[in-house]
Amino acid sequence: MSIESPRAAPRKKLPLKERYALLTRDLDWEPSYVDREQLYPFTRYEGIKVHDWDGWQDPFRLTVDAYCKYQAEKDRRLYAVLDGFAQGQGHLTLSDASYLNSIKLFIQAVTPLEYAAHRHFAFLARHLEGPAPRFAALCQSIDELRHTQTQIHTISNYNKYYSGFHSWSKMHDRVWYLAISKSFFDDAMSAGPFEFLIAISFSFEYLLTNLLFVPFMSGASFNGDTPTMSFGFSAQSDESRHMTLGLEAIKFLLEQDEDNVPIIQDWVDKWFWRAYRLSGLVAAMMDYMLPKPVMSWKEAFELYFEDQMLGGLFPDLDFYGIRPPRHVDDAIAEKEHLSHQVYKILHNFSSVAAFTTKTPDHVHLDWLSEQYPGTFDTYYRPTWEKHQRIEAGGGRMFFRGLPQQCQVCQLAISFTEQDDRRKISFRRSEFRSETFHTCSNGCKWIFDREPEKYVQAWLPVHQILKGDCGGPTIPDVLAWYGIQTGDNGEYNGSPDEQFWRAWHNPSLRHGE
Amino acid sequence: MNAAHRQVSIDVQESEENRVLIEAIEADNPEVTIRHLPGLIKLQAPGQIVINRESVEQRLGHEWETGEFQLAIVSYTGNVSEWDDDQIIVKWEH
Numbered sequence: 209m210s211i212e213s214p215r216a217a218p219r220k221k222l223p224l225k226e227r228y229a230l231l232t233r234d235l236d237w238e239p240s241y242v243d244r245e246q247l248y249p250f251t252r253y254e255g256i257k258v259h260d261w262d263g264w265q266d267p268f269r270l271t272v273d274a275y276c277k278y279q280a281e282k283d284r285r286l287y288a289v290l291d292g293f294a295q296g297q298g299h300l301t302l303s304d305a306s307y308l309n310s311i312k313l314f315i316q317a318v319t320p321l322e323y324a325a326h327r328h329f330a331f332l333a334r335h336l337e338g339p340a341p342r343f344a345a346l347c348q349s350i351d352e353l354r355h356t357q358t359q360i361h362t363i364s365n366y367n368k369y370y371s372g373f374h375s376w377s378k379m380h381d382r383v384w385y386l387a388i389s390k391s392f393f394d395d396a397m398s399a400g401p402f403e404f405l406i407a408i409s410f411s412f413e414y415l416l417t418n419l420l421f422v423p424f425m426s427g428a429s430f431n432g433d434t435p436t437m438s439f440g441f442s443a444q445s446d447e448s449r450h451m452t453l454g455l456e457a458i459k460f461l462l463e464q465d466e467d468n469v470p471i472i473q474d475w476v477d478k479w480f481w482r483a484y485r486l487s488g489l490v491a492a493m494m495d496y497m498l499p500k501p502v503m504s505w506k507e508a509f510e511l512y513f514e515d516q517m518l519g520g521l522f523p524d525l526d527f528y529g530i531r532p533p534r535h536v537d538d539a540i541a542e543k544e545h546l547s548h549q550v551y552k553i554l555h556n557f558s559s560v561a562a563f564t565t566k567t568p569d570h571v572h573l574d575w576l577s578e579q580y581p582g583t584f585d586t587y588y589r590p591t592w593e594k595h596q597r598i599e600a601g602g603g604r605m606f607f608r609g610l611p612q613q614c615q616v617c618q619l620a621i622s623f624t625e626q627d628d629r630r631k632i633s634f635r636r637s638e639f640r641s642e643t644f645h646t647c648s649n650g651c652k653w654i655f656d657r658e659p660e661k662y663v664q665a666w667l668p669v670h671q672i673l674k675g676d677c678g679g680p681t682i683p684d685v686l687a688w689y690g691i692q693t694g695d696n697g698e699y700n701g702s703p704d705e706q707f708w709r710a711w712h713n714p715s716l717r718h719g720e
Numbered sequence: 721m722n723a724a725h726r727q728v729s730i731d732v733q734e735s736e737e738n739r740v741l742i743e744a745i746e747a748d749n750p751e752v753t754i755r756h757l758p759g760l761i762k763l764q765a766p767g768q769i770v771i772n773r774e775s776v777e778q779r780l781g782h783e784w785e786t787g788e789f790q791l792a793i794v795s796y797t798g799n800v801s802e803w804d805d806d807q808i809i810v811k812w813e814h
Binding site: 223224225267268269270274277278281282285417418421422423425426427429430437441444445447448449451452455502503512515516517519520521523524526527 | 723727733757759786790791793795796797800804812
């Protein structure tokens with residue numbers, strides 16, 4: 209005879225759907241001593257009609273305990289990679305120190321956007337009326353703060369050894385090329401809550417973050433930067449949840465009321481073009497700033513945007529009466545040109561930037577010729593070869609004037625016309641007896657739709673000329689930007705390049 | 721083109737543990753195609769991709785929660801139409 213010890217009954221675990229319902233929606237309550245309009249004062253003035261907030265489905269069905277568990281595990285894995293890299297002097301195993309210029313641009317232009325997203329999703333987590341979207345926005349707000357922190361921690365390791373990483377937060381508010389990304393988020397954050405959702409959650413995160421993060425982070429991996437790849441993929445894994453929020457947001461709003469459809473279509477049109485223009489910086493990073501390139505902008509655009517989004521998503525949205533974004537054909541026509549035209553701006557003006565640039569060598573030019581067989585040799589190769597000849601003679605071209613900026617996207621007006629790729633695309637609008645200039649049909653359409661908003665743009669060139677940027681000379685402005693000697697200009701011969709060579713060739717070390 | 725033919729995709733970070741997950745996805749979705757990028761594996765299939773908890777657990781040899789997929793995924797295209805304790809389905813709806 210044996211005596212069985214009493215076993216504890218197995219703990220009953222509720223199915224995911226029930227756990228989610230209990231821990232999310234069932235914790236909500238109806239207000240009793242204020243009315244809903246007082247409690248949620250921001251969800252009506254845009255004209256969006258919502259009849260049933262419970263129609264919002266969160267496919268991830270995330271609860272607080274599950275969220276904390278998975279995020280903690282992601283961070284544990286990321287910090288293990290960071291520690292290993294720092295302890296093993298991993299920065300010396302990068303493909304080349306010039307690679308880090310793309311990471312300087314990343315921390316100056318993208319990391320502050322993560323923080324801006326954190327702030328505004330915290331706002332939505334208070335102000336959206338349904339408990340499910342409020343909770344999704346809360347998780348996203350925490351995610352975005354995590355992204356800011358992990359990016360700062362990761363990239364600060366490079367600050368010990370390389371130039372240009374020191375004052376990114378101040379630079380983000382002041383430096384000319386960073387106005388491109390800053391103005392994008394300022395525009396979204398000063399819109400209403402639903403426009404923000406379509407701008408950031410849908411147009412930026414669902415439509416375009418694949419272009420922003422996936423091939424570039426794959427490129428970071430290929431160039432030996434495993435910490436950036438790790439924070440990038442870790443952030444993007446949150447991003448996949450954010451993409452779900454974006455897709456859920458647009459479907460929910462479209463299903464709630466037919467009157468929402470034209471409003472949403474306008475926002476899709478506007479924010480596709482704004483996000484696409486911002487992605488021009490990534491196009492330049494992918495095609496020119498990775499010493500070992502992985503995938504051209506054109507290929508990434510075809511794969512992630514044309515195949516996946518236009519081929520997959522938009523036929524789905526057609527069911528609700530949403531058509532592909534206005535001006536999408538201009539973006540498709542520009543895929544052969546975008547990265548070259550944006551990098552030319554960065555190359556010409558890196559004397560007043562917080563990164564260095566260099567002219568692509570013959571191997572890199574050959575790769576670009578292969579990737580862009582129909583256009584590169586005709587339009588761009590001759591320019592780079594001219595730069596090479598000037599540099600072989602001991603020179604280096606920097607543009608010494610101030611470029612005219614687009615009133616909407618804030619890029620220098622230097623894109624070209626679809627029907628004549630040698631002619632600068634330049635559009636004019638009149639508003640209150642003044643003339644305003646934009647770089648494209650997309651940006652002009654955005655300006656003309658809301659001129660009252662865009663006349664307020666803080667355009668760096670205008671501000672320099674007004675005397676608001678530290679003084680009239682280049683050294684005055686650079687000092688106001690916080691840019692130090694070694695941060696800017698030509699890469700070859702820069703302190704970063706000299707240190708890099710010395711670390712890899714002991715005979716060049718000081719004192720030997 | 722109807723929803724059954726349009727491509728959906730899932731991008732997964734390349735790692736030892738995710739290799740097993742990818743095997744499970746391949747076994748349960750015969751039409752899936754795989755593309756390798758540095759650090760990353762891109763799975764694509766027409767119409768839908770299904771991830772079954774049981775298939776992953778069989779190969780992994782221990783328990784696996786569908787929520788853990790969040791540790792593997794980098795990105796995706798499609799619509800997450802189901803996510804419960806046993807299954808995740810990414811597909812186009814219309």
